[in-house]
Amino acid sequence: MDDLETRELRYFVAVAEELHFGRAAERLGIAQPPLSRAIVQLERRLGVRLLDRDRRGAALTEAGHVLLREARTALDAVSAAARRTRRAANPDRPLVLVTKAGASHELLRALLDAVAADPGGPQVEVLLCEVGEQARRLRDGQADVAVMHHPYDDLAGFDTVDVHVESQVAIVPATHPLAVRESVTLAEVSAVPDLPIARWPRLDGTYPDGPGPEVRTQSQLAQLVALGRTLLVIPASSRAWQWPEHVAVPVTDAPEVTTLLAWPPHGHSPAVAALLRSAARLRGGSVADRPA
Amino acid sequence: MDDLETRELRYFVAVAEELHFGRAAERLGIAQPPLSRAIVQLERRLGVRLLDRDRRGAALTEAGHVLLREARTALDAVSAAARRTRRAANPDRPLVLVTKAGASHELLRALLDAVAADPGGPQVEVLLCEVGEQARRLRDGQADVAVMHHPYDDLAGFDTVDVHVESQVAIVPATHPLAVRESVTLAEVSAVPDLPIARWPRLDGTYPDGPGPEVRTQSQLAQLVALGRTLLVIPASSRAWQWPEHVAVPVTDAPEVTTLLAWPPHGHSPAVAALLRSAARLRGGSVADRPA
DNA sequence: AGATCTGATACCCGCCGGGTATTAGGCTCG
DNA sequence: CGAGCCTAATACCCGGCGGGTATCAGATCT
Numbered sequence: 001m002d003d004l005e006t007r008e009l010r011y012f013v014a015v016a017e018e019l020h021f022g023r024a025a026e027r028l029g030i031a032q033p034p035l036s037r038a039i040v041q042l043e044r045r046l047g048v049r050l051l052d053r054d055r056r057g058a059a060l061t062e063a064g065h066v067l068l069r070e071a072r073t074a075l076d077a078v079s080a081a082a083r084r085t086r087r088a089a090n091p092d093r094p095l096v097l098v099t100k101a102g103a104s105h106e107l108l109r110a111l112l113d114a115v116a117a118d119p120g121g122p123q124v125e126v127l128l129c130e131v132g133e134q135a136r137r138l139r140d141g142q143a144d145v146a147v148m149h150h151p152y153d154d155l156a157g158f159d160t161v162d163v164h165v166e167s168q169v170a171i172v173p174a175t176h177p178l179a180v181r182e183s184v185t186l187a188e189v190s191a192v193p194d195l196p197i198a199r200w201p202r203l204d205g206t207y208p209d210g211p212g213p214e215v216r217t218q219s220q221l222a223q224l225v226a227l228g229r230t231l232l233v234i235p236a237s238s239r240a241w242q243w244p245e246h247v248a249v250p251v252t253d254a255p256e257v258t259t260l261l262a263w264p265p266h267g268h269s270p271a272v273a274a275l276l277r278s279a280a281r282l283r284g285g286s287v288a289d290r291p292a
Numbered sequence: 293m294d295d296l297e298t299r300e301l302r303y304f305v306a307v308a309e310e311l312h313f314g315r316a317a318e319r320l321g322i323a324q325p326p327l328s329r330a331i332v333q334l335e336r337r338l339g340v341r342l343l344d345r346d347r348r349g350a351a352l353t354e355a356g357h358v359l360l361r362e363a364r365t366a367l368d369a370v371s372a373a374a375r376r377t378r379r380a381a382n383p384d385r386p387l388v389l390v391t392k393a394g395a396s397h398e399l400l401r402a403l404l405d406a407v408a409a410d411p412g413g414p415q416v417e418v419l420l421c422e423v424g425e426q427a428r429r430l431r432d433g434q435a436d437v438a439v440m441h442h443p444y445d446d447l448a449g450f451d452t453v454d455v456h457v458e459s460q461v462a463i464v465p466a467t468h469p470l471a472v473r474e475s476v477t478l479a480e481v482s483a484v485p486d487l488p489i490a491r492w493p494r495l496d497g498t499y500p501d502g503p504g505p506e507v508r509t510q511s512q513l514a515q516l517v518a519l520g521r522t523l524l525v526i527p528a529s530s531r532a533w534q535w536p537e538h539v540a541v542p543v544t545d546a547p548e549v550t551t552l553l554a555w556p557p558h559g560h561s562p563a564v565a566a567l568l569r570s571a572a573r574l575r576g577g578s579v580a581d582r583p584a
Numbered sequence: 585a586g587a588t589c590t591g592a593t594a595c596c597c598g599c600c601g602g603g604t605a606t607t608a609g610g611c612t613c614g
Numbered sequence: 615c616g617a618g619c620c621t622a623a624t625a626c627c628c629g630g631c632g633g634g635t636a637t638c639a640g641a642t643c644t
Contacts, residue, residue, distance in 0.1 A: 020590085021590080021591060021592095022589095022590080022591085032591075032592095033591090033592075033593080033594095036591060036592060036593090037592085037593090040592085053590085053591060053592090054590085054591095055589075055590050055591080056589085056590070057590075057591090058590095058591085
């Protein structure tokens with residue numbers, strides 16, 4: 001019927017995230033009245049109440065929650081359209097590979113070497129981002145392919161190829177009694193009173209309650225471990241945790257972690273295909289590429 | 293930086309599909325000059341040439357092809373946002389299940405019965421569409437969940453759960469010599485001179501070359517088989533092919549077909565979850581729900 | 585009760601999307 | 615070889631709508 005405009009979606013997302021018309025307007029670089037009007041118009045067009053206005057700001061209705069989620073993915077898709085189109089016009093476009101800083105270092109290096117050795121292979125540009133950001137970079141077109149980890153990362157909506165499977169270790173301060181152990185169990189590490197698990201921010205920027213320290217980046221967490229304030233369980237190959245003050249102890253019953261390559265469906269550019277070929281050659285051929 | 297508007301994307305898609313500014317403008321309900329201007333603006337914003345104008349219309353550049361694909365998915369995402377939001381506001385919203393007409397009839401009936409028997413289960417509305425259309429219905433929000441078939445359907449970008457695996461049969465005219473066979477092989481059915489394989493339209497509406505008849509719908513194909521003009525290979529349970537004039541012959545070496553439920557990632561509504569529970573109960577529990 | 589938040593309303597203006605008329609460039613065909 | 619046409623592009627005008635400022639209205643807290 002009547003299609004929404006991305007401007008309307010951007011405005012709604014701003015309001016839904018700020019839950020405050022004034023701040024949302026400021027963030028958007030417009031005045032508050034036009035914003036109010038735009039949201040009212042949007043509600044009228046959809047025939048749906050999106051926000052419960054209150055003198056203390058606004059709260060999302062159930063439909064509002066749905067639209068927030070859908071609008072984000074739609075806006076990402078629009079951004080991806082623009083970015084990928086620009087990139088397609090660039091004659092010497094490099095393939096952008098995104099991954100978490102410090103993760104799967106060894107494997108990544110081998111993959112990059114393999115691609116570089118392939119005469120017909122693409123130029124690869126590596127983009128590092130914080131934990132959980134890879135999916136968004138793929139969705140909005142900032143990256144072509146990602147190195148991700150199951151079950152850590154959310155793989156919904158991407159095609160993937162498994163590349164490597166490994167077990168996990170606990171990273172503990174070198175000074176802690178656990179550091180001398182041969183191995184530990186999940187139950188043990190999750191119940192160490194003086195080393196509470198760190199808390200990551202939720203999507204809205206707030207932190208869950210709990211005894212552990214608040215962290216926003218891997219570097220912060222690494223330093224907190226070195227300071228003897230927390231511990232964590234991660235794949236054995238992670239390289240951001242190899243300080244002298246860190247000790248890795250195998251966790252016997254932690255789930256195995258699969259390192260994999262992920263890319264947007266339908267995005268079968270020749271460059272991605274070449275990278276996948278290199279990856280397959282790397283690990284000896286067996287790739288399970290059935291998407292779902 | 294500067295986000296595109298859905299209007300621009302709609303305009304571009306129209307031109308890219310028609311490859312003719314005049315017809316595209318007519319389809320959009322606007323005049324030709326504003327359309328030309330809009331496309332020029334779009335090209336200027338992206339800094340990319342999208343179309344090679346020629347006196348006989350227009351042709352897509354490489355970047356244009358990329359934008360056409362990306363714009364379609366982006367527009368679907370925007371439509372989905374509107375539709376799902378409207379639906380979320382509907383208190384007694386039924387779950388829309390889309391499937392190909394005639395496919396997996398038995399299983400679908402069992403699934404619907406199972407959901408109806410579940411006191412807490414959702415209302416389910418069944419939407420039938422032609423072959424290959426399910427994915428689009430899911431993407432643009434017209435449906436919540438689809439019954440699809442691997443490897444027939446394109447599952448890229450969806451979460452899925454396998455429900456049933458079956459072998460395939462060849463549907464041949466009852467009057468044909470092959471109809472009396474106990475079983476056949478793929479090589480045999482693909483090389484029957486008087487029963488050439490039917491040709492389906494491509495995305496742009498044109499047909500590939502070949503000796504077989506052109507078809508657009510399952511019904512057309514069913515009738516053509518009954519008339520002794522073609523044959524086809526399909527899953528054994530398909531019910532659109534049980535005319536008296538049809539005979540099903542097992543194909544020994546055809547790949548097995550998996551019937552599955554597919555839904556958009558992140559769309560974990562309670563209703564979909566309830567449907568999946570019913571499906572799991574149906575087949576006795578084992579579901580492999582790892583998305584990628 | 586008044587100060588001070590919040591979002592909603594009123595009103596005006598300038599830009600931009602859309603319309604009509606016309607131009608410009610090739611192809612076809614007599 | 616020029617007339618006619620079919621294409622997209624340009625020129626120009628207009629109206630609607632998106633955005634601005636000023637103001638109102640309800641609620642809460644002091």
